Amino acid sequence: MTSHPNVWYPFTPIEGMATPLKVVGGRGARVVLEDGRELLDCISSWWVTLHGHGHPAIADAIHAQALELEHVIFAGFTHEPAERLAEALADMLPGDLSRVFFSDDGSTAVEVALKMAYQYWVNRSESRQTFLAFEGAYHGDTVGAMSVGAESAFTGVFGELLFDVERLPFPSTWIGDEGAPEREAEVLETLRARLAATDRPVAGVIAEPLVQGAGGMRMCRADFLRGVRAATAEAGTLLILDEVMTGFGRTGARFACERAGVAPDLICLSKGLTGGFLPLAVTVASERVYQAFVSREAAKTFWHGHSYTANPLGCAAALASLELLRENAEAFQGMEAHHRAFLARLDPALTERPRVTGTIAAFDVRTRGTGGYFDDIGDEIKRRTVDKGLLLRPLGSTLYLMPPYCVTDEEREQMYAGVLGLVRDVMS
Numbered sequence: 001m002t003s004h005p006n007v008w009y010p011f012t013p014i015e016g017m018a019t020p021l022k023v024v025g026g027r028g029a030r031v032v033l034e035d036g037r038e039l040l041d042c043i044s045s046w047w048v049t050l051h052g053h054g055h056p057a058i059a060d061a062i063h064a065q066a067l068e069l070e071h072v073i074f075a076g077f078t079h080e081p082a083e084r085l086a087e088a089l090a091d092m093l094p095g096d097l098s099r100v101f102f103s104d105d106g107s108t109a110v111e112v113a114l115k116m117a118y119q120y121w122v123n124r125s126e127s128r129q130t131f132l133a134f135e136g137a138y139h140g141d142t143v144g145a146m147s148v149g150a151e152s153a154f155t156g157v158f159g160e161l162l163f164d165v166e167r168l169p170f171p172s173t174w175i176g177d178e179g180a181p182e183r184e185a186e187v188l189e190t191l192r193a194r195l196a197a198t199d200r201p202v203a204g205v206i207a208e209p210l211v212q213g214a215g216g217m218r219m220c221r222a223d224f225l226r227g228v229r230a231a232t233a234e235a236g237t238l239l240i241l242d243e244v245m246t247g248f249g250r251t252g253a254r255f256a257c258e259r260a261g262v263a264p265d266l267i268c269l270s271k272g273l274t275g276g277f278l279p280l281a282v283t284v285a286s287e288r289v290y291q292a293f294v295s296r297e298a299a300k301t302f303w304h305g306h307s308y309t310a311n312p313l314g315c316a317a318a319l320a321s322l323e324l325l326r327e328n329a330e331a332f333q334g335m336e337a338h339h340r341a342f343l344a345r346l347d348p349a350l351t352e353r354p355r356v357t358g359t360i361a362a363f364d365v366r367t368r369g370t371g372g373y374f375d376d377i378g379d380e381i382k383r384r385t386v387d388k389g390l391l392l393r394p395l396g397s398t399l400y401l402m403p404p405y406c407v408t409d410e411e412r413e414q415m416y417a418g419v420l421g422l423v424r425d426v427m428s
C-alpha cells in the first residue's frame with residue numbers, strides 16, 4: 001500500500017512518508033480503520049472532537065439545517081443559526097466580548113484578530129504597529145499567524161515574508177516546579193518595561209492562554225495570565241487570546257480566560273467550536289474594539305470576509321455542540337483529577353516535566369536525542385501507537401493526551417496503560 005497519488009498531505013515530508021492509515025468510521029472516542037481495527041482517539045483528532053465522533057445530536061442538527069438552508073452569502077444577508085450562535089457565545093464569554101466575526105479555521109480567526117487590532121489603532125489615528133508574542137507560540141499557518149508564531153523549521157523558509165514581531169519568554173511550568181513565580185515576575189517586568197517604551201508603541205499582545213499547544217503543550221499558571229492582562233490594561237494596549245485550542249472546556253473551564261478570571265479585548269475560537277464536525281471559527285471583539293469601527297467611512301470599515309463566512313451548517317453544529325457542553329460540563333471539569341493520578345504513575349527516570357491543565361495532560365520523554373519537535377523518538381512512539389490501539393501524535397519528545405470528553409472509565413484506563421507501556425517500550 002502507498003499513499004494516494006493525488007493527495008498532498010499536511011505536515012508530512014513527502015519522501016519516506018509512512019502510508020497513512022485509512023479511517024472509515026468513528027464512534028464516540030474511537031475511530032475505525034479500513035481493516036476493522038479500532039483506535040482510541042487520545043488527541044481528539046488535532047484537538048477538535050469534543051463529544052465524540054459521529055455524535056448523533058450534532059449530526060442531526062447538521063442534517064436538519066442542510067434541508068433548510070445549506071449556505072447563503074453573509075454580507076447584506078443574515079440567518080438565524082449565525083445570530084443564535086453569536087448570541088450564545090456572547091452570553092458565555094467573559095467581559096464584554098460580544099461582537100462576533102465569523103471565519104473558517106483557527107488561522108483565519110487569528111488573522112482577523114491581528115487585522116482588527118492593527119486597524120483599531122489606525123481608526124483612532126494612533127500609530128501602533130508592533131505586536132508582542134511569546135516564544136514557543138503557534139497561532140496557525142497563514143502569513144500573519146506565522147508571523148506571531150515562534151520562529152521554527154515550519155516558518156523559517158518564509159522568514160522574509162513575515163512581519164516583525166517582538167517575542168517574550170514563556171514561563172512554562174510543570175508539576176513539582178517551584179521556579180514559576182520568579183520566571184513569571186521576570187517576564188512581566190520585561191513586558192511592563194516594553195509597554196512603557198514610547199518609541200515603538202505596541203498594538204497588541206497575543207498569547208495562547210494557559211497552554212501553548214503545538215509548541216509542546218507548555219503550560220503556565222493562571223497568575224501569569226492575570227499579570228499579562230493587568231500589564232496590557234495598564235498600558236492601554238490590546239490583549240488577544242488565541243483560544244483556538246484551549247476553548248470549549250479543554251482547560252477544565254469553558255475557556256482558559258474564564259479559568260484565569262481575565263477578559264481579553266479579542267478572543268479567537270475554532271477547533272472545538274463545532275464539536276469537531278465542520279470547519280468554523282470566530283473572532284470575538286470587545287465593545288471597545290468594535291466601537292472604533294463604527295463609521296460610514298470606507299477607510300474605517302473592516303474589509304474582510306470569506307466565501308463560507310458563518311456557514312449555516314457550521315453554526316447549527318456549533319449550537320448543538322454548545323448544548324452538549326452545557327449538559328455534560330462534569331466531563332471536562334472532572335478530567336484533570338484523572339490525568340493528575342495518571343501522571344503520578346509515570347516513571348521519573350524515563351519522563352520529566354509532567355503537567356496538566358484540565359483535559360490536557362503532557363510530559364516529556366527523557367530522550368538521548370535533541371529533544372523537542374524533531375526528536376526521532378516522536379516517530380518511534382508514533383510507529384508503536386497503533387499496536388496499542390491508540391491514536392496518538394507526539395510533538396517530538398513531548399507526549400500528550402487530550403481525549404474527547406465522552407471517553408469512558410474503561411477507555412481512559414486503556415489510554416493511560418497504553419501510554420505507560422509505550423514509554424517503557426521506547427525507553428528500553
Ligand SMILES: Cc1ncc(COP(=O)(O)O)c(C=O)c1O
Pocket residue numbers: 105106107108110138139140141208213214242243244245246270271
Ligand atoms: C492555538 C492555536 N491557534 C491557531 C491554530 C490554527 O488553527 P487551524 O489549524 O484551524 O488553522 C492552532 C492549530 O493547532 C492552534 O493550536
